[in-house]
Each structure stands twice: as structure tokens, then as C-alpha cells.
């Protein structure tokens with residue numbers, strides 16, 4: 001549960017704060033950013049066009065939002081607030097990562113592109129969406145287990161023996177590699 005993100009979302013549903021000029025971290029992303037949702041409700045979104053997996057100072061893999069401006073743009077905050085206003089707050093309190101990932105995909109792409117593979121969830125089609133892709137011989141991708149703070153990440157080559165994990169492409173420089181639902185591809189970010 002992304003408690004801090006939920007607190008910010010509920011506050012934004014009451015009223016948008018705009019830029020927090022008095023915050024000592026302002027502007028943490030860009031001048032005049034909207035700070036209504038400081039802690040992103042979609043964290044970790046696992047969508048590479050916004051963030052990426054990095055190694056923390058303690059050596060653990062984490063999802064980094066350092067270069068993501070999306071949740072701090074006014075029009076996006078408004079869209080997020082409009083989307084979630086359709087749900088009772090109790091539903092949002094009890095919702096899991098999967099619920100918020102579906103919501104995020106619907107806001108971004110107009111539909112959910114990810115799909116379930118046994119107990120796992122394949123988020124690779126959402127990662128590839130809109131990018132130029134070609135066939136690839138490389139069959140590896142990542143299976144991510146979302147924990148309290150850190151991500152458990154392992155490289156996998158097929159859909160066998162998956163647990164409650166999220167499947168995302170392998171990223172190498174500006175190239176994403178993985179399975180788009182029909183074939184192995186590599187796509188330029």
C-alpha cells in the first residue's frame with residue numbers, strides 16, 4: 001500500500017495545491033511544477049518512459065522517479081483526480097498495486113495493455129506502446145516482485161514458474177527488450 005501517495009491523492013481530490021514555493025525541496029523537478037501529488041500514487045509504475053530501476057546506496061534495486069515530470073504537470077494531476085473521483089475512497093484505500101497500474105494505463109493509453117499470466121502480470125505491452133519495435137532474438141526480460149521499499153528483480157526467459165511478479169522489459173541504454181504478447185521485440189525508447 002502506497003500510503004503517502006494515497007494521502008496526497010485524497011488531498012488533491014479536495015483541492016489542488018499547485019506549486020509549493022515554501023517547500024525546501026522546491027522545485028524538485030521543474031519550475032512552477034504542480035506539487036499536489038508529491039508522492040506518486042502509481043509508485044512504482046514500472047513504465048520505463050517515466051522511470052527506471054537503479055541500485056540504491058544499500059545495493060538494492062529500486063524504481064527511480066528522478067527524471068519523471070508527469071505527476072507534476074497540472075493537466076495530468078487534474079486527469080488523475082478526475083479518474084479516481086469515480087471511486088469510493090474505501091475502494092482506493094483497499095486497492096493494490098495492480099489496481100493503480102490498470103488505472104495508470106487507462107489514463108495514459110485509454111485502456112489496460114498489461115495482462116495476467118498465471119499469477120504474474122505482463123506489463124511489457126504497456127512499456128512498448130507507441131515505440132518503434134523490431135523482432136529480436138533475445139528472449140530475456142525481468143520479473144519484478146514489489147516489496148515495501150525495494151524491488152526483487154530477476155531475469156527470466158519464459159513464462160514458466162512465475163510467482164506474483166510483474167514482467168517488464170530489460171533496458172539497455174535506450175533499448176527495451178522483451179515479449180510484446182506475440183513476439184520477442186526490441187524497442188527504442
Ligand code: SF4
Nearest residue numbers: 040043045051065068
Ligand atoms: S516514474 Fe513517474 S509516474 Fe512512475 S511512479 Fe515515479 S513519479 Fe510516478
